[in-house]
Amino acid sequence: MSARLLGSSSTQQQYADTAVKLVKEAVRARETPSLTAYNDGLVRDTVLECKHLDSQLATLRANVAVIQGQQLAPAGAAVAGRPDGVAGDGGAGEGASVRPKVAATMTAERADAAVRSFRTAAAIHTFALKRNKRCVLAYQRSRLDRLVEMLWDGPGGASTASSLPDATTHQMSIHECEFVDGYKALASALRGHFIDLDLGASIAVPPRDVFAEIRVLVDCGEIMTESGPLRLTAGSQHYLRRSDVEDLILSGDVVQVG
Amino acid sequence: MGFEFAGDITSETEVDRLLADLDDDDGSSAVAPAAGAGPALLENMVRLWINERAAPELLPFQHNTVAALRDILEKQQDELDSREFSTPDDAFIKYVSQLELERIRFVLRSYMRIRLRKIERFSQYLVTDPEQRFKLSDAELDFAEGFQHLVGTYHRQSFLDMLPADMQALDDPEMIGRPPMKNAVFCRVNQDVGELQISPRRVRLVAAAVLILATPRLTGVCSAYSETIVMKKDQMYLLRYSSVRGLVEDGTVDLL
Numbered sequence: 001m002s003a004r005l006l007g008s009s010s011t012q013q014q015y016a017d018t019a020v021k022l023v024k025e026a027v028r029a030r031e032t033p034s035l036t037a038y039n040d041g042l043v044r045d046t047v048l049e050c051k052h053l054d055s056q057l058a059t060l061r062a063n064v065a066v067i068q069g070q071q072l073a074p075a076g077a078a079v080a081g082r083p084d085g086v087a088g089d090g091g092a093g094e095g096a097s098v099r100p101k102v103a104a105t106m107t108a109e110r111a112d113a114a115v116r117s118f119r120t121a122a123a124i125h126t127f128a129l130k131r132n133k134r135c136v137l138a139y140q141r142s143r144l145d146r147l148v149e150m151l152w153d154g155p156g157g158a159s160t161a162s163s164l165p166d167a168t169t170h171q172m173s174i175h176e177c178e179f180v181d182g183y184k185a186l187a188s189a190l191r192g193h194f195i196d197l198d199l200g201a202s203i204a205v206p207p208r209d210v211f212a213e214i215r216v217l218v219d220c221g222e223i224m225t226e227s228g229p230l231r232l233t234a235g236s237q238h239y240l241r242r243s244d245v246e247d248l249i250l251s252g253d254v255v256q257v258g
Numbered sequence: 259m260g261f262e263f264a265g266d267i268t269s270e271t272e273v274d275r276l277l278a279d280l281d282d283d284d285g286s287s288a289v290a291p292a293a294g295a296g297p298a299l300l301e302n303m304v305r306l307w308i309n310e311r312a313a314p315e316l317l318p319f320q321h322n323t324v325a326a327l328r329d330i331l332e333k334q335q336d337e338l339d340s341r342e343f344s345t346p347d348d349a350f351i352k353y354v355s356q357l358e359l360e361r362i363r364f365v366l367r368s369y370m371r372i373r374l375r376k377i378e379r380f381s382q383y384l385v386t387d388p389e390q391r392f393k394l395s396d397a398e399l400d401f402a403e404g405f406q407h408l409v410g411t412y413h414r415q416s417f418l419d420m421l422p423a424d425m426q427a428l429d430d431p432e433m434i435g436r437p438p439m440k441n442a443v444f445c446r447v448n449q450d451v452g453e454l455q456i457s458p459r460r461v462r463l464v465a466a467a468v469l470i471l472a473t474p475r476l477t478g479v480c481s482a483y484s485e486t487i488v489m490k491k492d493q494m495y496l497l498r499y500s501s502v503r504g505l506v507e508d509g510t511v512d513l514l
Contacts, residue, residue: 047420054422136417137413137433140417145378175412175415176412178411178412178415179408179409179411186404186408189401190398194367196363197370199374206361210353210360
């Protein structure tokens with residue numbers, strides 16, 4: 001994978017090094033509690049490298065085409081020359097007919113070698129391109145998966161009402177924001193088919209209690225409970241149905257006590 | 259509460275028995291659909307849920323079971339909400355019933371969410387392969403297609419559009435993520451299967467598993483040279499998923 005193969009890249013770097021950095025970042029990000037910033041710089045560098053590789057590839061292909069064109073022309077000449085030799089089969093013409101044949105095969109060998117080396121170079125460039133593409137896609141997809149996971153685990157459970165913490169939204173690219181909005185709509189539509197099951201609720205542990213003793217930390221306004229509306233003011237304590245306050249517990253406005 | 263109902267989510271009888279008692283008390287039979295079919299249905303659902311959780315690929319959506327169970331849940335919830343529970347005993351019955359309903363909902367919710375995770379992971383494969391599409395419910399298919407579209411748009415806008423034109427494709431066969439069908443899974447045999455053909459490489463895996471996990475209940479013993487194993491009822495095996503795939507789908511083998 002050496003970039004020096006064709007002396008094209010300025011540094012000692014190898015092709016796809018930049019892209020591999022992205023993959024390493026994605027692996028590291030799995031360990032961190034919050035989302036890391038979208039690394040637009042590295043993605044752009046990779047795109048530049050891809051463009052460079054693509055232009056190199058075009059040059060290589062052009063070279064191969066040129067050589068093959070040249071090769072065809074003399075071969076045609078040699079074949080055309082032969083009947084002449086055969087026609088003048090007196091014996092004196094023999095030496096003259098052999099020489100162009102040798103010359104033609106020698107150039108053909110050299111041309112074959114040249115074509116082979118160009119083809120090898122082209123293969124390496126193609127692999128580097130594919131690798132780059134794959135690395136960036138893997139990096140981006142790992143971020144999307146992370147965002148989806150955060151949406152489901154957060155308050156609101158992946159619906160149009162759900163929100164991500166500011167620490168996360170600040171790290172997202174514009175396109176990731178668009179993805180998140182689209183995903184919320186999509187998940188809401190799906191949840192609409194299963195309202196009775198409340199797909200957004202936690203699936204970490206099976207419910208052990210129908211009710212929960214909670215203390216209100218932040219004023220939450222009025223909520224609907226099975227026994228009517230209830231005003232949650234900061235500092236108050238209530239014994240409520242868990243499913244009624246699940247979201248508030250997740251968002252941290254309310255804590256479960258006892 | 260001093261009662262530990264939490265450990266046994268499959269104890270389907272609790273709520274039904276209590277509700278049945280209620281019915282006997284006042285002579286009405288409003289919860290009739292739950293009385294007979296309910297427990298078996300729930301047992302089946304729990305089995306399907308565990309299978310879905312253990313299988314590396316998406317299993318066909320169990321439309322009938324899910325729909326029937328949701329139906330019963332709704333009826334019982336209505337029943338519970340409309341009844342007067344005045345005495346402490348009644349209040350306790352209501353509490354237990356409510357908890358049981360919540361726990362059945364949990365099973366269904368978890369089932370759906372596990373499926374969603376797999377659908378997202380293999381969305382392209384599921385949407386493009388005609389055979390796979392049948393495994394999805396209508397709602398899931400809409401979701402999978404929408405998700406696939408979102409991911410594709412995101413990749414294109416933030417990366418692929420900047421690449422040379424012949425590099426922009428997202429649907430090369432090698433780029434489509436497929437379920438790891440060769441993953442090893444634990445399974446229990448529900449009824450005698452007879453001989454199961456497995457390839458030598460898989461046999462070695464089984465043999466190794468038998469050595470490591472030579473517990474009395476893991477009775478599947480086979481020689482490293484044979485290519486078939488005889489599966490009998492109640493035996494447990496550690497096998498590659500691909501070799502028991504068909505048996506899981508027709509219910510003769512359950513995953514653990």
